[in-house]
Amino acid sequence: MKQSAFLSICYFCLFLLTAFQCEQKEEIYPESTCTAHATLRGTWRLEAYQTLATGALDIDPDPKGRGRVFTFSEENSTGKISGHTVANTVFGSYQRADSCRLESVAFGGTKVGERSIWSARVGAAMSNVSHFGQANDRLYLYYNNRSERVIFRKY
Secondary structure, X not given: OHHHHHHHHHHHHHHHHHHHHHHHHHHHOOOOEOOOOOOOOEEEEEEEEEEOOOOOEEEOOOOOOOOOEEEEEEEOOEEEEEEEXXXXXXXXXXXXXXXXXXXXXXXXXXXXXXXXXXXXXXXXXXXXXXXXXXXXXXXXEEEOOOOEEEEEEEO
């Protein structure tokens, strides 16, 4: 009898922890906004990939590790990308257009094999970016016809 009561309490606590985590994720990743003076400028660390139709998040499996850190610099509407993934140096360029659209996005880098598929995905995502947005200290880059996004946090 005591054991079943203990198990019931444990299951209830697990339920509460799970419920609060879902609520926290919604708060962490709000909808992005686009303003007239929006920019990608700054240094950002890749935090997650998100599929927008389902809301599914694929969060950085090693948030305290070396990470994927990108710096975006801009002059007028022309931008440059520099930075690194866990194993590679990355670089690129883009043209910022109206309504937070990105045109002529070019992205590349060194080709050392990444130990993690999570890290390797960033190249394909960045090569297909079409729009961006910001909210608080987050930068959102939308790709695959705006069905997915990569989420960066100010570094």
